[in-house]
Amino acid sequence: MDTKHRILDEALTLFSEKGYANVYVNDIAQKVGIKAPSLYKHYKSKKAIFDAIIDEMNDRFAKQAKDLHIVGNDPKADAHIYETLSEEEMIKLGFDLFSYYLHDDYVKRFRKMLTIEQFHNKELADTYTKLYVDDPLSYQGMLLGQVAASGGLNTESVDVMTLQFFAPIYMLLTMCDRTPEREEEALKILEGHIRQFNRLYSRKRG
Amino acid sequence: MDTKHRILDEALTLFSEKGYANVYVNDIAQKVGIKAPSLYKHYKSKKAIFDAIIDEMNDRFAKQAKDLHIVGNDPKADAHIYETLSEEEMIKLGFDLFSYYLHDDYVKRFRKMLTIEQFHNKELADTYTKLYVDDPLSYQGMLLGQVAASGGLNTESVDVMTLQFFAPIYMLLTMCDRTPEREEEALKILEGHIRQFNRLYSRKRG
DNA sequence: CTTGACGGCTAATTGCAATTAGCCTATAAT
DNA sequence: ATTATAGGCTAATTGCAATTAGCCGTCAAG
Numbered sequence: 001m002d003t004k005h006r007i008l009d010e011a012l013t014l015f016s017e018k019g020y021a022n023v024y025v026n027d028i029a030q031k032v033g034i035k036a037p038s039l040y041k042h043y044k045s046k047k048a049i050f051d052a053i054i055d056e057m058n059d060r061f062a063k064q065a066k067d068l069h070i071v072g073n074d075p076k077a078d079a080h081i082y083e084t085l086s087e088e089e090m091i092k093l094g095f096d097l098f099s100y101y102l103h104d105d106y107v108k109r110f111r112k113m114l115t116i117e118q119f120h121n122k123e124l125a126d127t128y129t130k131l132y133v134d135d136p137l138s139y140q141g142m143l144l145g146q147v148a149a150s151g152g153l154n155t156e157s158v159d160v161m162t163l164q165f166f167a168p169i170y171m172l173l174t175m176c177d178r179t180p181e182r183e184e185e186a187l188k189i190l191e192g193h194i195r196q197f198n199r200l201y202s203r204k205r206g
Numbered sequence: 207m208d209t210k211h212r213i214l215d216e217a218l219t220l221f222s223e224k225g226y227a228n229v230y231v232n233d234i235a236q237k238v239g240i241k242a243p244s245l246y247k248h249y250k251s252k253k254a255i256f257d258a259i260i261d262e263m264n265d266r267f268a269k270q271a272k273d274l275h276i277v278g279n280d281p282k283a284d285a286h287i288y289e290t291l292s293e294e295e296m297i298k299l300g301f302d303l304f305s306y307y308l309h310d311d312y313v314k315r316f317r318k319m320l321t322i323e324q325f326h327n328k329e330l331a332d333t334y335t336k337l338y339v340d341d342p343l344s345y346q347g348m349l350l351g352q353v354a355a356s357g358g359l360n361t362e363s364v365d366v367m368t369l370q371f372f373a374p375i376y377m378l379l380t381m382c383d384r385t386p387e388r389e390e391e392a393l394k395i396l397e398g399h400i401r402q403f404n405r406l407y408s409r410k411r412g
Numbered sequence: 413c414t415t416g417a418c419g420g421c422t423a424a425t426t427g428c429a430a431t432t433a434g435c436c437t438a439t440a441a442t
Numbered sequence: 443a444t445t446a447t448a449g450g451c452t453a454a455t456t457g458c459a460a461t462t463a464g465c466c467g468t469c470a471a472g
Contacts, residue, residue, distance in 0.1 A: 118322075
């Protein structure tokens with residue numbers, strides 16, 4: 001990785017731990033292994049580093065929207081998978097999704113940074129909501145919608161059903177971000193949630 | 207309100223909007239209508255102002271744990287209310303709870319501040335999790351547990367049920383914090399969620 | 413009535429953090 | 443071979459933000 005990119009990487013780590021304002025260009029330089037003024041050979045300012053991180057993230061997610069939902073990127077195929085899934089397989093899927101969001105180094109640091117900076121300006125707020133609310137709901141909704149259409153699910157309530165599936169995952173995830181020692185507990189709860197969800201919305205109903 | 211308290215109040219507002227590090231003692235002083243050095247007649251340092259806000263919050267919530275769950279503070283009585291509630295009444299209750307969290311000036315500002323500062327140190331992280339995860343789940347769980355015991359609810363799964371009730375509310379709430387213009391939409395979704403929850407866990411089951 | 417503490421002000425002071433200036437080396441293209 | 447550029451360094455510079463010093467008026471208690 002070249003210096004220019006290593007700066008972004010170390011800056012993202014620091015921003016995600018302490019927030020933009022509490023990180024000094026000196027800290028970033030030190031992590032990269034250069035002196036602070038050398039940073040300016042690569043970026044015009046501290047702000048420019050932050051902006052570059054945001055831009056890079058936009059690129060990543062634009063290129064492979066796949067990263068947003070893990071399972072795949074063909075909702076029809078995914079829905080088919082879902083439909084024929086056993087409860088145990090569904091739990092594994094949920095765990096994988098959860099683990100990806102929670103442990104993927106880039107995804108995690110970026111989310112934490114955005115959590116800290118979300119009120120700084122409207123653009124960041126909207127980015128947060130898009131990435132961690134609208135996009136997941138939209139994708140999962142498509143998935144469940146397919147299942148509803150082909151299986152016997154209550155078609156009228158897909159949006160709500162999706163929210164009820166995803167919101168607990170979201171809540172546990174943000175909890176683990178700040179209280180990582182409770183991850184094991186979170187996984188147990190997650191398992192209970194998926195089993196229960198499965199039962200509640202089982203194809204036998206409605 | 208005396209100056210000492212007005213400082214806390216204005217500081218909380220600013221901290222919740224821009225985060226501790228981006229607020230200058232000068233900003234606080236200006237809002238209060240005094241000069242920055244005068245702040246030091248009341249608080250030893252900027253950090254002391256922050257700490258005083260946290261302390262004050264602890265006092266408030268210690269005094270009236272009631273503020274945490276709105277409905278009341280006698281879970282037995284509350285459970286009874288819940289049990290005999292019509293769906294419409296239940297929606298009103300959910301809306302009230304949501305509105306309280308979302309609009310109560312103190313509650314809202316404090317939550318936003320904590321959101322921004324949650325990764326600053328472990329104590330703040332734990333405070334956040336306690337206030338917005340554990341306490342609500344614990345209270346609502348007690349409530350639903352009562353309902354389960356007296357009504358025909360699936361007793362074994364109260365924790366998961368509680369999570370499934372509260373997580374969507376939590377998620378919509380944090381969304382409205384950063385994207386207030388979507389409040390109306392959030393309320394519609396909330397209504398759908400409660401109706402659906404009511405149906406899924408209706409006393410006819412289990 | 414006078415005094416001390418409370419709370420405000422102006423004018424430093426201090427310290428740090430971002431950035432700029434200007435120099436140096438290596439290396440890749442001409 | 444030469445040279446321009448990329449990228450590193452040290453040593454300022456700049457500016458701002460927190461805090462301190464020290465002064466002053468008010469007003470309640472003795």
